[in-house]
Amino acid sequence: MTNDTEWTWMHDRLHRTLRKRQLLPRNGGILVAVSGGQDSICLLKLLLDLQPKWGWRLGVAHCNHRWRSDAEANARYVENLAQNWGLPFYLKDAGANPPQGEDLARQWRYEVLAQTAEDADYSFVATGHTRSDIAETVLFNLVRGTGADGLLSIAWQKPLTESVFLVRPLLEISRQETGEFCQSQGLEIWVDHTNQNWQYSRNRIRGELLPYLAQNFNPQVEQNLARTAEILRADVEYLEQAAAELLALAIPQNSTNVKSKSKINRRVLKEAPLGLQRRAMRQWLGQALGRAPGFEHIEKLTALINASNREQTDPFPGGLIARVEGDWVVLADSGASGE
Numbered sequence: 001m002t003n004d005t006e007w008t009w010m011h012d013r014l015h016r017t018l019r020k021r022q023l024l025p026r027n028g029g030i031l032v033a034v035s036g037g038q039d040s041i042c043l044l045k046l047l048l049d050l051q052p053k054w055g056w057r058l059g060v061a062h063c064n065h066r067w068r069s070d071a072e073a074n075a076r077y078v079e080n081l082a083q084n085w086g087l088p089f090y091l092k093d094a095g096a097n098p099p100q101g102e103d104l105a106r107q108w109r110y111e112v113l114a115q116t117a118e119d120a121d122y123s124f125v126a127t128g129h130t131r132s133d134i135a136e137t138v139l140f141n142l143v144r145g146t147g148a149d150g151l152l153s154i155a156w157q158k159p160l161t162e163s164v165f166l167v168r169p170l171l172e173i174s175r176q177e178t179g180e181f182c183q184s185q186g187l188e189i190w191v192d193h194t195n196q197n198w199q200y201s202r203n204r205i206r207g208e209l210l211p212y213l214a215q216n217f218n219p220q221v222e223q224n225l226a227r228t229a230e231i232l233r234a235d236v237e238y239l240e241q242a243a244a245e246l247l248a249l250a251i252p253q254n255s256t257n258v259k260s261k262s263k264i265n266r267r268v269l270k271e272a273p274l275g276l277q278r279r280a281m282r283q284w285l286g287q288a289l290g291r292a293p294g295f296e297h298i299e300k301l302t303a304l305i306n307a308s309n310r311e312q313t314d315p316f317p318g319g320l321i322a323r324v325e326g327d328w329v330v331l332a333d334s335g336a337s338g339e
Contacts, residue, residue, distance in 0.1 A: 005049045010181050014046050014169060015053070023157055023167050027055040029122035030167075031090070033113055034060050036078050036190030039128035042178035043170055045185060047126065048085055059088040061116055061125075063109045066098040067194070074190050090116050102202075114160035122164070129154055129168040132175035135225040136205050147295075148232045155233070174222060243279030246272050250280065262288065263328040269305045277302050288331055289318055304329045 018024050032047060034040040047058060060082035064075045075091055082089035092112040099108040113125045138151045157167050170178065182189055198204050213221045250268040264284060269277050281301045285293045293301075293316070300313045301322050312323030321334045 008181070008184070010042075010173070010177070011046060011049055013172065015050060017169060017172055018050075018054075021156060023169055024054070024056070024124060024126070027057075028124060029057045029059075029117075029120075030124045030126050031059045031061050031113065031117045031120065031122040033109070033125060033127045034062055034078050034081070035128075035192070036062070036074050036081075037128070037192060038179045038182045038189045039130055039170065039175060041081075041128075041187050041189050042173075042181050043126060043128040044081075044085075045181075045187060047169075048087070057122075059090060059120060059122060061090040061092060061113055063112060064091065064093045065105055065108075066094045067105075068192070074192075077190050088120070090120065092116060102200075110160055110166065113166075114164045117164045118161060124165050124167050125160060126167045126169060128170055128178070130170045130173050130175050130178060131226045132206070132210075132222055134171060134229050135210060135222040136202055138225045138229055139205050139209060140202055145295075148236050151229055152233050152236060154229075171226070239275065239279055240283075243276050243283055246276050247280040247283055251284070262332075263325070263330045265327055266305050266324070266329055267327050274302075277305060285316065285322075285331070288320060289316060291317070301329070 024030060030047065032040070032044050034044055044058075044060065047056065050056075051058060060078065062075050062078040064071050068074070075093075079089045079091065092109075094108065099105040110125075117123070117125050134154050137154050141151055154168065154171070156171055157165055160166050181187075194200075195203055196207070198207070210222060218224065246269070247264075250265045252263065252265070262284075264280075269280065272280070278298055282293060282298045285297060285301055297313075297316055304311060304313065304322055304324050307324050309324050309326060312321050315321050315334045319334045320331055322329055322331050324330075
C-alpha cells in the first residue's frame with residue numbers, strides 16, 4: 001500500500017480472501033478487465049493499493065462491444081484512468097461485427113482477454129464479479145429451469161487457456177459495498193444506462209426481483225443465495241467425480257471411436273443411484289456430442305438402463321442414437337445396424 005492510501009475493511013477483506021483461497025500468487029501478472037462500472041473500478045483500485053504488498057504486475061483491459069452510442073467515450077474513460085494510475089492499457093474492439101446477445105458477448109470477451117493476457121505475459125485475468133452477481137445468476141438459471149450444476153456458473157477461478165486463469169476476487173463482496181467503496185474513495189464511475197433496460201431478464205432480476213425478495217421475504221436473500229451456491233459447488237464437484245469413476249467402470253477398456261460406436265454396461269449403472277446414473281450418462285453423451293446435452297436427452301438415455309432389449313432413442317444432435325443391446329447401451333450413427 002502507498003503511504004497516502006487508507007487501509008479500509010475492503011482492503012482487509014480482499015487481502016484475507018486472497019491469502020485464504022490462494023487466488024493470486026505474489027509477483028504474478030494480472031490483467032484486470034475494467035468496464036468502467038463500480039465493480040471493476042473497485043477491483044482495480046483495491047488491487048492497485050495492495051500491489052506493494054503482493055508485488056503484482058498489473059494491466060488494464062477494456063472490451064468495446066460497440067453496442068452503445070457512448071461506447072468509444074467509455075473506452076477512452078478507462079484508458080485515461082489506466083494512464084493516470086500508471087498502468088498498461090489494452091483495448092479490445094469488436095469492430096464492424098459485434099457479438100449479438102449476452103452469451104456470445106461473454107464468449108468473445110473471454111477469448112480476447114485470454115489472448116491479450118497470453119500476448120502480454122499475464123497469467124491471470126481478474127474480473128469484478130461480486131456476490132450480487134452470484135445471487136442474480138442463481139435466480140436467473142433457476143427460473144429458466146436447471147439442476148444444481150446450472151446454479152454454479154460463477155466460480156472463484158477457472159482456466160481460460162492452458163496458461164491463463166480467470167479469477168473473480170470480489171465474490172464475498174456485494175454490489176452495494178463496491179458502490180460505497182468507490183464513493184468513499186472519490187472514484188468516478190462510468191454509468192451504463194442499459195442496466196436500467198428492463199427488457200433484459202438479468203436487469204429485472206437485479207432491479208426488481210432481488211429488492212422485492214429482500215423487502216418482503218428476507219433482507220439477507222442475496223447473501224443466502226450466494227452461500228447456497230457455495231455449498232452446492234462442493235456437492236457438485238464430489239458427484240461429478242463419483243460419476244466419472246462410475247463411467248470408467250461401465251465403459252469397456254477397448255471402446256474407442258464414440259462417433260462410430262461406443263457402449264456402456266447397463267448392469268454397472270443399475271447398481272448406482274439415479275443421480276449418478278444421470279451424471280454418468282451426461283458425461284458420456286457430452287463426450288460423444290462435443291457439447292453439453294440437454295435434460296431431455298439425458299433422460300432418454302438414462303431410461304435405457306432399465307429398458308427392454310432393442311429399445312432406442314430418437315436421434316441426438318449430430319445424428320447419433322442410443323439403443324439397448326443386451327447388457328449394453330450402444331451409441332451409434334442413426335444409420336448403423338445393430339450387432
